Amino acid sequence: MPVAPYLALVLALGATCQLVAYRLRVPSILLLLVAGFLLGQVVTPEAVLGRDVLFAGVSVSVGIILFEGSLSLRFRDLQGLGKAVVRLCTVVVAIAWALITASGMIAGVGWQLSLLIGALLVVTGPTVIAPIVRQLRPTRRVSSMLRWEGIVVDPIGAVLAVIVFQTVIIGGPELSLGPALLTLGRLVLISTVLMLVIGGALEVAMRRHLIPDFLEGVVFLAAAVGALVLSNVLQPESGLLTVTMLGIYLANRPGLRLDHVREFKEHLQVLIVGALFVLLAGRISPAEVVSVAPTALVFVALLILVVRPASVWLGLLGTPATREERTLLSFMAPRGIVAAAVTSIFALEIDTAAEEAVLASRQFGLPPLETLALEAEAERLTALVAEAEHLVPLVFVTIVVTVAVYGLGVGRLAERLGLATTSPTGILFAGAPLWARQAAGILQGLGVPTLLVSVSPAEVSQARMAGLRVERTHILSEYAVETMELAGIGSLVAVTYDDETNATAAREFAHTLGSQQTFQLRRQSEPLDDSSHARRGAGSAVESKQRTAGKLTARVAFRPALSAPELEQRLREGMTVRQTKLTEQHTLDDFLARQPEAVLMFVVSEGHATVIGQDTAVPRSGATLVALVQPRPEGR
Template sequence: MLAVGALCQLAAYRLRIPSILLLLVAGFALGQVVSPESILGRDVLFGGVSLAVGIILFEGSLSLRFRELRGLSRSVWRLCSVTVLIAWVLITAAAMVAGVEWELALLVGALLVVTGPTVIAPIVRQLRPTRRVSSMLRWEGIVVDPIGAVLAVLVFQAIIVGGSEGAFTTAAVTLARTVGISAVLTLVIGGLLELAMRRHVIPDFLEGVAFLAGAVGALVLSNQLQAESGLLTVTMLGIYLANRPGLRLEHVREFKENLQVLIVGTLFVLLAGRVTPAEVVAVAPTALVFVVLLILVVRPASVWLSLLGTEATRAERTLMAFMAPRGIVAAAVTSIFALEIDHAAERAAEEADLGGETPLETLALEADAERLQALVEASADLVPLVFVTIVVTVAVYGLGVGRLAERLGLATTTPNGVLFAGAPTWARQAAEMLNGLGVPTLLVSLAPGEVSQARMAGLRVERTHILSEYAVEDMELAGIGSLVAATFDDDTNSTAAREFGRTLGSQHSYQLRRQGVGTRSTQRTATRLTAPVAFDPPLSAPELEQLVREGMQVRRTKLTEQHTLAQFRERQPDAVQLFYVQGGRAQVVTADGTTPPSGVTLVTLVRPRREM
């Protein structure tokens, strides 16, 4: 399972498609050969699924910081409350239109109000939307997951109890217990973890393991005190820890990110393996009507109604209205509730066989057993219905949202821009040249002179340090595909390249050649502390600045079959090759890379006295 999950995610990355599609297809295919339950057993399977989902939500909630909500607080609040209620009502109605029994329709509505980090994160990573859109998607995806799970628990218990008065009382008590238990455990376990971190009780290499143990312990204890409350607990715990001032969680986040990728791949393969072709075929007509209503009616209506009068722009509301893929929480919780309905029916049948103290009580027990047995039969299509919903929504949103986001100007599926750390003269000239070739650029500098000259040239520039909290976590990077760290501080360049490599990819993060580093092993900088060196020949910041003072300027040259790279080098032997642009995408030239001999536009630092 681990190998299949890893291979599917690698293939999806290369093909630039949502990994969940391949994971579901692979799991569905493997499930026809061997059932996950036959290997693990039903109890182990669902126990493991519950733990895994909790870990995923904890990892996602560790990335939710309240400062991201500046200018978006009302929008995010509405998405996590009003949108959920409207969606629940509309999804329930859509399920009933598709032919689902009204009790199960209420449960389906609660289960499918969620989106989730397992489907949102890969799409956001591929889509690279604006910070505002990314924040709204992540907050909704992570926070609504436990809300949907708790709502499903309330609906489930109300269905099992039966009767409006008893159902309402049960739901109210369950909700109060769930929120109270989650809040208390969050404060206690979160406080203990925070205290251990601040007093350095936990060594660096055990931070990830310690936080994982804390999250799992909170999940299990919460579920023991109140069924299915653990997801809300771990989400609140993650948000609490993520927003504690001065608490450094880099080791924890890195550990959890790697673990989350592993878990997601395994979970989707396992859960998809429980669905048979016959079940999918049987539910297909109902599922297709249901999914069409979800995509074309439910999501747009719930988003537009809830976000009216908020800070969200018209373009942002439009994109959010067509972005609601369902993920692992919907699949996992649906499977668990389908099993719980079976258990409830079995218990009711046993109680009916034993009889009550009076004939009326016996008749009531028998009627309740018959009601639950009918519910079991009606719920047989619940898991395949949700399975089809997940596949179709991931396919539609994952494959189609990129084009919509680009048309709305909120994202790009092919980020080709260049971020310059530092704004020396040659970098400003290169940015102007790239802009003229249709490549977006962003310069980051603290030097007032560099910033003012960049603004006078009409360039996009941010006045901040490249390693500031704002630059690393909040700066708008939509459209940016690579980094050139070009400050006069080599250590800043190396650190910036490694830090932004997490977002842009290490293969797209470059630094200038370090100054005064020898070739002996005692003088060379450790490989893990450096990044790929930009340009050919590779030069340091002072060397590039000296060339500019000598009169060299940034120019562009179209390489053709008549004027090839070899001919250019012959005519300009002292030129510094900076970038080549092909198909609107800029690629940083390196000494050990390969520049196409023709068919590209070469951006170089040359002496202008020679004709290009």
Template sequence: MTPAAYLALVLTVGAVCQLVAYRLRIPSILLLLVAGFGLGQLLSPEKLLGRDVLFAGVSLAVAVILFEGSLSLRFRDLRGLSRSVWRLCTVTVALAWVLITSAAMVAGLPWELALLVGALLVVTGPTVIAPIVRQLRPTRRVSSMLRWEGIVVDPIGAVLALLVFQAIIVGGSEGALATAGLTLVRTVVVATVLSVAVGALLEVALRRYVIPDFLEGVCFLAAAVGAFVLSGALQPDSGLLTVTMLGIYLANRPGLRLEHVREFKENLQILIVGTLFVLLAGRVTPAQVVEVAPTAVVFVTLLVLVVRPASVWLGLLGTEASRAERTLMAFMAPRGIVAASVTSVFALEIEHAAERASERALRGGETPVETLALEADAERLRSLVVESADLVPLVFVTIVVTVAVYGLGVGRLAERLGLATTTPNGVLFAGASTWARQAAEVLGRLGVPTLLVSLAPSEVMQARLAGLRVERTHILSEYAVEDMELAGIGSLVAATYDDDSNSTAVKEFGRTLGSRQTYQLSRQGVGSKDTQRTASRLTGQIAFDPPLTAPELERRVREGMQVRHTRLTDKHSLAQFEEREPDAVHLFTVTGRTARVVTVADPAPQTGVTLVALVRPRV
């Protein structure tokens, strides 16, 4: 098979796995790893692509992922959480490193490799956190903590692993500490200077409209990749820290609009994640997994049951994080692509270091003592190469098990703690007019959570008097779009009197809820001619059957119609209901505690649901 055909196959497998995982509501990483592992037994990525090309591509892809993730890290999201996030990225990391190192030594790894594994596995990562958060949809506080920890700790783990690696290669406590300290200083200085310089240039270019809209994503990608490569040239393995700091710098510049960049990067990240996991999983063989299994069982068990809970509870002690939040964080640490890729790179670097040491030993030193020292160092590194053969499969097993345990189990835990729901079934109303308040009351009695959003003081006051959950803000305000709590909400009905706001809200919230779950009222005064109709891409699904405008719905309420619910059964079907209520407006159907918006294209079924409709008053 040619490299082009192989890459096409990998892309296809990655896309299919992510689609199937979405339908099955399971972490996509699991399917990607299993598929990559199976494909790797038939086709070796290293043989088809070459080791140098493979690792170069992996390194660039990981840089893009971290840059994309860091663009979402805004300091304002840390309101009320700054101490918790700071502890997660410092104290918790240090505790985790010590505990993971200890667990690795208990599992049988030599202390040098145990230190390296400890540094590699302090990370979680956006590639595994983001899909779980997208599926779980936890509270804003939990989501912020998970995202900040996942993205910021990745480069910290990579730098920490680099320092440990340098110390291992140098050998000797004094030389190792001096080398590690110098490396750390250089890494931080290079990353800081480059990220601020490149970020400032991009900011100026964006504010002065030097870059056209359609090229923003491409230019920012090129800048991030260029900064990553330049940083690595100035100080090896400093690139991940550089791109992460660059993303955080840009995300927190006031008034800087990055919508085009974020949208471009989000799509690219999904593509890259699918490809990377398939490629890296393909490098592991069944024999390697079987050989490392006894060590992996002990190690991963300690990781899940001891290391993560202890490091989180101790690290977050005395912070603003609630007991429930600490509990959820203690059982949420899946490992991702950074752990896999950096481990593969360092395993290869250990081999290169051993080869270089052997060459120096063959050349000999100036004195017999120096020659003996060079030979001893070469022997030490050769033995380390043998011992490090299990590094990649051990981390592979760790990724699979932690993704499975946390990804499949965290949903129930989050629901019990009241911090998320795996089946969001609530309805968000943009607008709080009379019929919307009545609908929210009826849905609430049926066990469906609702949220009303309105700027009108009278609507907000009446909603609060009715005991409804309401936010006084505009549906397109920065607070509503980016900060409003949407845990438990599954669909949107944009029902304001402003049709343009409704259409924009549908598109904006479609990114979070999915376009399939966002609806708007019928637009006012729209004719049937092409010159009068709104472009289809600028409007969402039209809610209700029959579809009515906001003034028409309010007029019917003024005429005395009310929102009520009716159970549709074999004895009282939809047809019988329509015969009795010919003027009814079908709004929602409720099954269990899940509401579905009724539309002309997707009408209410004849039986088996509870119909929520606007009907004439009972005589």
């Protein structure tokens, strides 16, 4: 198959699988691996791209993924969790490495390759953790621990693999601490120097406004790829550590705004992840999977049932992590693209090392003893090549099973532990006027989580006296945007008197909740009949000059769409927020006939709350309607 159609097919499969997985609420990696596996039975990526191009592209892509992930790691997110995160990235890794190595040997893998597999599989990875966290939406504490572990441990696993490869695989069965320490020292030194030099240069360029906004993402991408490649040239396989350290350095520089970079990298990462899983899964044949199935099943069972729980519980002893958090972390260790990519690379490195050893043993004119030593080394590495043929399919099966088990089962566990919800339906109110407090109280009584955010001491005090969950902060504060607990929250309704605050809050929280779930009140400057986004393309040129640009506003809440002053006026006229059960005997039509001036706000069905907008389909019956209505006449 020609290269261009093949790449187009890979990208199309990657995008389609992720979209379908989102709709079905299943881990996208499962569909990507299946699609790649099936495509690989028709045409393999190496047959189209060639081995060198394929692995060079994989290496660069993994570096970009880790750089993007590390840009989100900020030290302030570790408040109260620093000790736990440090343990996850050190002690837990060491215990897991030892236990995975032992598991490999129990499953029948030689000790040398078991050490290498142990190093490769201590990783979890942002490519599998991020989608699960996005779907699960756990507490901030759990989310921070999972993200830090997933991103930081990836390069640590790669570093461990480099040390094992050079000291055990290449160095021979006689273990030596000296070469290992020397390799580790070079890795850390090169990564640190490149981080400071390249990171410092980017920081200076940003602070002096030398990079225009539209080029920030491209420049940072080029810098990350350059750092990765240069680091690998200076010390093989050190690039992942370099780009991860570079991302963390930039993310934590005070006052450095990287919004354009993060947004650019986010979209690029989604594209790369889809393509990589399809490509790497295409290298596996059914025969290879069948040949390692018995070993793989024993090995993966030990990983899930023994290795992860033991390493987490032992490693986090004496940390602030709660029992519930440790339990969830014990059953959350899916392997991802870094494990797949680095395993493929090292399998190729073992093959290359064996070929070089065979060529060296065939040289003429060498002393007999040296020739015998080279022949013995060539035989040892050739035997390792035969054993390493099962390395890639073994890791492939591990990725599929761990993603399936953790991705499909962790949601229910997190809910039972009270740390997350798989279907967040709560409502976040930006602002806490009286009608919002009334609505929040009703929703809370219907089993819908609510959160009110306000800077008004009076509003906050009255909300607390009403037993409502409330935060005293500005909706656009750093705390609200980046730290505030949103577990269980599915939608935002911005209801402050400031239209610009409402619009900005809706756009900001759309990154977390999705633009379909963020609403604001109708702007005070817009007429009532112009509140629907469906009409924004109509009107005269004069009207278009006066109307707010669609990209600067969010979906308009409630029906009819009223502004903040109009809602307050309705309250002063005696209207109040009430709930009404819609049934076959009292349908929506009956309700509207009795309450023609009602403002429809929310509809609740089976504990799921939906904000009513201009285009929301409200059921006629079988749900509870929350609306601003006229008071009931006395005696009724």
